[in-house]
């Protein structure tokens with residue numbers, strides 16, 4: 001059964017950060033690759049409100065439960081962006097309005113076509129709510145996994161605490177989306193077919209059109225292109241496979257392989273994360289080889 005908005009409301013709210021020691025980043029700063037990922041996440045969190053503009057083009061705007069969810073969800077995502085902005089600011093990196101003003105110059109959602117497409121899909125495709133709810137669940141699952149992996153690779157106690165708090169909220173968001181997606185997909189074979197088609201043809205890691213593609217590719221490939229990151233993605237694929245009619249899409253793995261190829265094409269080489277989550281099953285060199293599509297021997301030959 002889908003989760004009620006009352007239940008969602010009771011457990012949520014502004015991210016608690018008053019006891020987070022942001023000053024600790026001054027004495028113990030994060031590495032540049034980790035900060036690059038945080039910059040991407042900051043932008044995506046703050047851009048949620050723009051995605052909402054598109055969702056409100058669908059007929060579901062008439063449903064007070066749906067608009068209540070969008071309001072609460074946006075509020076929580078806003079504070080995720082704000083907290084990540086404080087981490088960037090502690091490293092004297094652009095954050096908050098300064099960074100967002102640039103993003104909005106770039107952002108093509110301000111163009112007419114994106115809300116117009118949502119209007120057309122919302123009014124022309126009866127099963128579109130199932131697509132949007134499934135899409136939302138996948139993006140929240142990947143957000144949760146990205147924070148999980150980033151906390152592990154950064155291995156910084158303050159960041160870990162902050163990201164684990166954000167993760168708990170992302171888990172709630174995913175649960176809400178997934179409960180609706182499952183219900184809608186169970187109800188209709190047609191909804192399964194339409195959702196599967198949209199995911200196979202349109203889905204890409206979150207960030208498309210919101211941030212420069214290379215930033216999405218970098219974060220995605222850096223966090224999930226090797227080792228325990230890949231295991232987190234396996235879990236997401238299992239969850240997608242468990243949704244009615246969506247078995248075997250291999251969606252996120254394909255997105256990550258494309259992201260990895262894009263970074264290598266644009267920047268020449270993809271650095272491995274500095275540490276590994278959980279048990280160290282393979283060496284850092286294995287990570288580096290895996291990320292760059294090389295065998296360990298080929299990697300050695302490059303050195």
Ligand SMILES: [Fe+2]
Nearest residue numbers: 045077080170
């Ligand atoms: Fe978030």
Ligand SMILES: [Fe+2]
Nearest residue numbers: 140143170173
């Ligand atoms: Fe979220």
